[in-house]
Amino acid sequence: MATVPLISDEDASPEVRAVFDDIRATRQTDYVNNFWRAMANEPETLQAVWARLKAIMGPGALDPLVKEMIYVAVSAANGCEYCVHSHTAAARAKGMSDDMHGELLAVIGMAAQTNALVTALQVPVDPRFKA
Amino acid sequence: MATVPLISDEDASPEVRAVFDDIRATRQTDYVNNFWRAMANEPETLQAVWARLKAIMGPGALDPLVKEMIYVAVSAANGCEYCVHSHTAAARAKGMSDDMHGELLAVIGMAAQTNALVTALQVPVDPRFKA
Amino acid sequence: MATVPLISDEDASPEVRAVFDDIRATRQTDYVNNFWRAMANEPETLQAVWARLKAIMGPGALDPLVKEMIYVAVSAANGCEYCVHSHTAAARAKGMSDDMHGELLAVIGMAAQTNALVTALQVPVDPRFKA
Amino acid sequence: MATVPLISDEDASPEVRAVFDDIRATRQTDYVNNFWRAMANEPETLQAVWARLKAIMGPGALDPLVKEMIYVAVSAANGCEYCVHSHTAAARAKGMSDDMHGELLAVIGMAAQTNALVTALQVPVDPRFKA
Amino acid sequence: MATVPLISDEDASPEVRAVFDDIRATRQTDYVNNFWRAMANEPETLQAVWARLKAIMGPGALDPLVKEMIYVAVSAANGCEYCVHSHTAAARAKGMSDDMHGELLAVIGMAAQTNALVTALQVPVDPRFKA
Amino acid sequence: MATVPLISDEDASPEVRAVFDDIRATRQTDYVNNFWRAMANEPETLQAVWARLKAIMGPGALDPLVKEMIYVAVSAANGCEYCVHSHTAAARAKGMSDDMHGELLAVIGMAAQTNALVTALQVPVDPRFKA
Numbered sequence: 001m002a003t004v005p006l007i008s009d010e011d012a013s014p015e016v017r018a019v020f021d022d023i024r025a026t027r028q029t030d031y032v033n034n035f036w037r038a039m040a041n042e043p044e045t046l047q048a049v050w051a052r053l054k055a056i057m058g059p060g061a062l063d064p065l066v067k068e069m070i071y072v073a074v075s076a077a078n079g080c081e082y083c084v085h086s087h088t089a090a091a092r093a094k095g096m097s098d099d100m101h102g103e104l105l106a107v108i109g110m111a112a113q114t115n116a117l118v119t120a121l122q123v124p125v126d127p128r129f130k131a
Numbered sequence: 132m133a134t135v136p137l138i139s140d141e142d143a144s145p146e147v148r149a150v151f152d153d154i155r156a157t158r159q160t161d162y163v164n165n166f167w168r169a170m171a172n173e174p175e176t177l178q179a180v181w182a183r184l185k186a187i188m189g190p191g192a193l194d195p196l197v198k199e200m201i202y203v204a205v206s207a208a209n210g211c212e213y214c215v216h217s218h219t220a221a222a223r224a225k226g227m228s229d230d231m232h233g234e235l236l237a238v239i240g241m242a243a244q245t246n247a248l249v250t251a252l253q254v255p256v257d258p259r260f261k262a
Numbered sequence: 263m264a265t266v267p268l269i270s271d272e273d274a275s276p277e278v279r280a281v282f283d284d285i286r287a288t289r290q291t292d293y294v295n296n297f298w299r300a301m302a303n304e305p306e307t308l309q310a311v312w313a314r315l316k317a318i319m320g321p322g323a324l325d326p327l328v329k330e331m332i333y334v335a336v337s338a339a340n341g342c343e344y345c346v347h348s349h350t351a352a353a354r355a356k357g358m359s360d361d362m363h364g365e366l367l368a369v370i371g372m373a374a375q376t377n378a379l380v381t382a383l384q385v386p387v388d389p390r391f392k393a
Numbered sequence: 394m395a396t397v398p399l400i401s402d403e404d405a406s407p408e409v410r411a412v413f414d415d416i417r418a419t420r421q422t423d424y425v426n427n428f429w430r431a432m433a434n435e436p437e438t439l440q441a442v443w444a445r446l447k448a449i450m451g452p453g454a455l456d457p458l459v460k461e462m463i464y465v466a467v468s469a470a471n472g473c474e475y476c477v478h479s480h481t482a483a484a485r486a487k488g489m490s491d492d493m494h495g496e497l498l499a500v501i502g503m504a505a506q507t508n509a510l511v512t513a514l515q516v517p518v519d520p521r522f523k524a
Numbered sequence: 525m526a527t528v529p530l531i532s533d534e535d536a537s538p539e540v541r542a543v544f545d546d547i548r549a550t551r552q553t554d555y556v557n558n559f560w561r562a563m564a565n566e567p568e569t570l571q572a573v574w575a576r577l578k579a580i581m582g583p584g585a586l587d588p589l590v591k592e593m594i595y596v597a598v599s600a601a602n603g604c605e606y607c608v609h610s611h612t613a614a615a616r617a618k619g620m621s622d623d624m625h626g627e628l629l630a631v632i633g634m635a636a637q638t639n640a641l642v643t644a645l646q647v648p649v650d651p652r653f654k655a
Numbered sequence: 656m657a658t659v660p661l662i663s664d665e666d667a668s669p670e671v672r673a674v675f676d677d678i679r680a681t682r683q684t685d686y687v688n689n690f691w692r693a694m695a696n697e698p699e700t701l702q703a704v705w706a707r708l709k710a711i712m713g714p715g716a717l718d719p720l721v722k723e724m725i726y727v728a729v730s731a732a733n734g735c736e737y738c739v740h741s742h743t744a745a746a747r748a749k750g751m752s753d754d755m756h757g758e759l760l761a762v763i764g765m766a767a768q769t770n771a772l773v774t775a776l777q778v779p780v781d782p783r784f785k786a
Contacts, residue, residue: 061230074242077208099192111205112771247374251338323492336504339470361454373467469644505640513600585754598766601732623716635729
């Protein structure tokens with residue numbers, strides 16, 4: 001159970017419905033996932049977060065699959081179960097192979113390990129990295 | 132100041148020196164950064180961590196630049212100052228442009244925001260994401 | 263399942279029972295929630311944590327509802343599912359409206375985003391903020 | 394040193410300059426802090442983040458000082474040095490007294506303690522908190 | 525559900541099977557837990573992580589029970605539900621008494637509290653701690 | 656710079672002075688470190704945190720050095736620079752050898768790595784770990 005109700009299509013106000021429709025059109029699916037249905041309790045925040053997400057995750061200097069894998073990595077580091085599941089599914093839908101997933105996981109694990117070692121050691125930043 | 136001494140080339144044992152030499156050869160640079168010099172207080176851990184990092188970060192199903200950007204993302208999420216600096220520098224050395232960096236940052240920020248919203252809302256995972 | 267048994271009223275020692283009674287009296291409810299029943303395996307820690315929580319969360323320079331919303335915010339940032347649920351319920355019981363909840367969530371999400379951006383950018387603290 | 398240059402007024406493009414001007418007008422100060430100068434390397438992200446921050450942090454169901462203290466709490470939980478300094482300064486500017494600050498700190502510490510205990514105990518959520 | 529299949533003994537390749545056998549022999553149990561069955565999708569990572577874990581967690585300057593309790597502490601701080609459960613069980617199997625568990629929990633909670641207070645206060649490191 | 660003044664002996668109220676004196680007596684040193692001087696702005700919190708820390712960190716089912724190493728592990732996982740420095744120094748003062756420190760670091764790094772892998776994989780908890 002979420003801490004707020006999940007808003008169904010029937011209960012959606014026109015402005016919420018417009019965001020749901022844009023999610024459907026952008027993702028070419030009829031499915032609107034629980035995150036947006038929870039966010040729909042605050043239409044203004046829903047609209048603002050969706051607009052930014054749509055702008056950020058589209059094609060650009062980085063391709064959408066790379067962005068989706070970065071999203072998985074941040075979500076894992078932040079311990080967000082929902083986000084790991086939803087963005088891993090999204091990455092697969094965008095073409096992430098099992099081998100790519102395996103390497104993504106290995107990098108996440110290695111980064112977490114060296115992050116922890118660096119912090120426990122309090123290693124000073126090399127001056128050349130600050131240039 | 133680190134919580135351990137940084138081991139110079141002069142103070143390095145032969146096994147540590149061998150790792151330093153492999154770092155230099157692999158990265159085609161004469162510079163060995165502070166993380167490895169701190170790790171060198173424990174030669175076995177140094178050797179094991181370097182061997183895994185080298186294996187993981189090389190070419191594979193994901194290219195090295197993508198892996199480096201994922202490393203930056205995890206390091207930022209984990210709040211590791213040293214790691215953000217060193218892996219941002221490494222990503223630039225591997226070809227990350229300003230535009231790519233800008234998009235990487237935007238994804239990191241957006242993921243952190245939706246991770247926090249999902250956690251604060253305790254959104255239940257959609258069954259289809261678990262399939 | 264917790265990693266320890268949850269202590270029922272029947273299994274509670276007199277000192278644990280005294281804490282349970284004070285929780286009931288302070289909160290004007292007959293219900294003692296699972297956190298305290300898990301903590302009750304260590305009566306001394308139970309007593310100390312409850313005494314501090316009671317002292318801190320009461321009226322003062324900040325009102326109890328504000329404190330409860332701050333508690334939700336920290337719990338979300340720390341990824342604690344139980345704590346998000348229990349303190350969101352407590353905030354509602356103390357008068358948090360849907361609009362207040364919506365704004366609380368928006369601040370949590372925005373703070374997480376700018377925290378991540380600042381860390382990924384390693385922005386130096388402005389001297390005036392340290393004065 | 395940040396991982397990007399801090400953009401001065403002289404180097405700001407017209408769109409960046411417009412955001413800087415709105416920050417000055419909104420906050421009634423001539424000072425634009427380092428976070429925005431770092432963000433200015435990506436004018437679109439700068440504009441979007443500033444617009445949301447301005448909308449979220451203004452008066453509403455919660456007053457701006459309460460929002461600022463929630464921001465400090467999230468920033469501390471996320472370990473963001475810059476953000477703790479800048480939002481503590483902002484909270485003071487909005488009227489946070491020493492006593493309020495002391496209580497804010499006590500709540501942050503207590504929440505972090507019980508978050509950790511709950512996680513280490515893996516306490517199951519009480520059904521009534523999910524209703 | 526994990527984001528990858530859990531590999532059964534029947535589906536295990538010979539190299540995966542060899543790791544499973546070594547886990548069984550080292551731990552003197554027939555049971556191979558879900559973490560390794562998930563990791564088995566990437567045999568090379570499985571092998572590398574198991575080899576390091578086995579080397580690190582054995583007897584040395586610290587005894588295995590102390591190491592296991594440190595593992596619980598890190599897992600709790602990182603909010604890893606699975607890891608808290610599995611390493612608490614492992615610590616119990618290695619001799620952790622209820623009293624030791626209680627003290628472990630108290631230290632974890634106290635450390636989380638003072639970590640948060642220090643971060644919220646931005647206390648400067650005493651020069652003598654850096655010597 | 657901390658976000659509050661550090662209270663010197665001269666500026667300490669009698670109740671703060673009493674805590675400082677107890678810190679000196681308990682630790683058999685004349686030195687009162689910055690954390691307590693920052694906390695001294697809130698005498699009641701100072702007194703409560705010190706009393707609990709003193710009770711928790713003393714001898715018991717776990718010895719004080721083991722507790723101190725657990726404290727370092729939590730502090731590293733939480734990314735607290737001050738706490739890593741102060742508790743590493745405290746652990747050394749209580750007898751932590753270089754070999755013990757090296758093993759502590761290796762466990763911290765390994766735990767962080769498997770925590771991240773488990774979270775990225777969303778491994779379900781084995782039923783036997785919940786028993």
